[in-house]
Amino acid sequence: MVWINGERQDKLAVSDRAVQFGDGCFTTARVRAGKVDWLPDHLLRLQQGASRLLMDGVDWSALEAEMIYAAQQQQDGVLKAVITRGSGGRGYSAAGCQQPTRIVSLSDYPAHYHRLRASGARLALSPVRLGQNPLLAGIKHLNRLEQVLIRTQLEQTGADEALVLDTAGRLVECCAANLFWREGQQVFTPLLTQSGVNGTMRQRIIMLLEQQGIHWQEVSVEMSALAQADEVLICNALMPILPVYQIEEWRYSSRLLFDLVSPHC
Template sequence: MVWINGESQNSLAAADRAVHFGDGCFTTARIVEGQILALDAHLQRLAAGCERLRIAAVDWGALRAEMTYAASQRSEGVLKTIISRGSGGRGYSAAGCDSPTRILYLSPYPQHYARLRETGARLTLSSVRLGQNPLLAGIKHLNRLEQVLIRTELEQTEADEALVLDTEGLLVECCAANLFWRRGEQVYTPDLRASGVEGIQRQWVIRQLKEQGIALHEVRMPPDTLADADEVFITNALMPVVPVRQIDRWHYASRQLFNLITGRNV
């Protein structure tokens, strides 16, 4: 099911800047019992993305109502919410674009995440590198060609997710998830100030670690740093937390931190 500016329809204007330039941002939320988990956080993410991209005049009240209604149509599912700058301007110029487009896309929940939470995910190192761009780093903008290439390569393997580096060969994230690892009592996650997406579930994990008094280090490190990790897990708003059992030749058995932050019995 698709809604555009509150209307049930599948047609987007050919002049919309999302089509021409990927000029917008999005968020992907999980629906449970007809409600969006962390709705406020998803709206805040969209607002932050729009502020960074200088997209103004979004009707946030209408968007919240539309998202709430869309979620009520399924007991379980996924709601992708896109904000485009809309139509207008000449070439790259955004002059005159004063009516952002709101697009909502409702789809089934990926059932394989439940399996991965039990078995653990298998990762493989991607050959596709993420470019560094501090101006756009962190936000979930519509320019996702790097992820398309990563996913295309991943589908030629038997792995569940891809481990992704930047152009300097340093850890950033996965294709569609953030990355954490533990070595002893120390917990690490990649620094996302130059590239990558700062996921809502990543922010949740960081808050949980702080409440537990566990030190977290945001670092720029090569992939070999994972060779002697005691534990690795990945996160996104749909998973929401999945342990990693293998990254190519490296294997991980511990779920100590995973169990702690997810409330599972050790």
Template sequence: MWVNGEMRDSIEARDRAVQFGDGCFTTARVHQGRVQRIEAHLKRLQQACERLKIDGVDWRRLENEMSFAATTRSDGVLKVILTRGSGGRGYSATGCAAPARIMSISDYPAHYHSLRQTGVRLALSSVRLGKNPQLAGIKHLNRLEQVLIRTELEQTGADEALVLDSDALLVECCAANLFWRTGNQVFTPDLSASGVNGIQRQWVMQQVVQSGFTLKEVRVGIDALAAAEEVLITNALMPVLPVYQAESWHYSSRQLFALLCHHNE
């Protein structure tokens, strides 16, 4: 692990990431010693910092540190955290030191390879996401909802969770975005009030439109999946996985999945 460019595994107890979850992060695939879509990951962090009003990040240094970290692992996962730093009194950020950069690299999740063949099963989570348009879309450090979702998911035999918001509308999975297809129409939940607008989600949306499908961001309940011919989930590591079952509904088509896999090669 690296903290502000130095190899160590600790940060100050006064860091606002510890005190308030005051920061953001991104998780990137490392392949052949390089960060995949590094520009998109940097843009994601920049947008999150703008939303959180975190200033003073040395973006060139961060990019160099990310690239160096990737050289230490041929195939893996790079997690990059930016915090507001240490200082301030209470919730006030006045007097904070420079933002802190925390970086770690780990093994690539091997089970994603097998899930591309078998597909995944989704189970509905009882944990609902709160609605907050000011924070919606970004990957901030307040992830307690996802911790609860994952804890519940681990008590089931499912691979991922279907997550609704407080109005019982589809949002995403625990650690992935959601798409479904009916005929020539592809749908994905509207994330204007909650959820994470993943880098792979953005890529899939572009590919769908360019391939001649109709794409709609929708605010619908889980019953929308009953009429779907195909369901898939995405994140920067998967990067696309087919769904064979969501609750009691089963899916066998992989038309969109095959198309996206071809474009992702």
């Protein structure tokens, strides 16, 4: 099911800048019992993304109402909300774009996440590296070609997710998830100032760590840092958090941090 500017339809104008330039941002949320999990977090993410893209004029009240209505149509599922700059402008210029486009869609929940919470996930190192761009780092903009390539490569491996580095060889994230690891009592997550997506569940886990007095740190390190890890976790708004049992030749069995954090996610 798809709604565009509040109307049930699935056709977007070819002149929309999402089609022309990937000019917009989005968020993906879990629907449970007909409600959007962490709705304020997802709205804030979209507002921050629109601000970074210098996009004005979004009717945020209408979008919130549309997300709530869409979630009511399905007890368990996935809601995606997209904001584009709309139609207008000449070439790359956004001059004349008066009305951003709101797109809300609803789909089934990926059943394999239930299995992976019990079995754990296996990660494969992706040969696709993320480009560094501090101007866009952190936000979930509509330009996802790197992730399309990562996912296409991942589907040839049999692994559950991809471990992704940037062009400097530093840990960033997974194809569709953020990354945490524990070494002793210390928790680490990649620094996302140059590339990657600062996911809503990543932010929530950081908040939980702080509330429970667990020391955490954002780091810019190479993949070899995971060789010393006692535990590795991945997360996004749908999973919402999964233990990792293998990355390449490294194996992990501890679920200390997972057992501590997952009940609150």
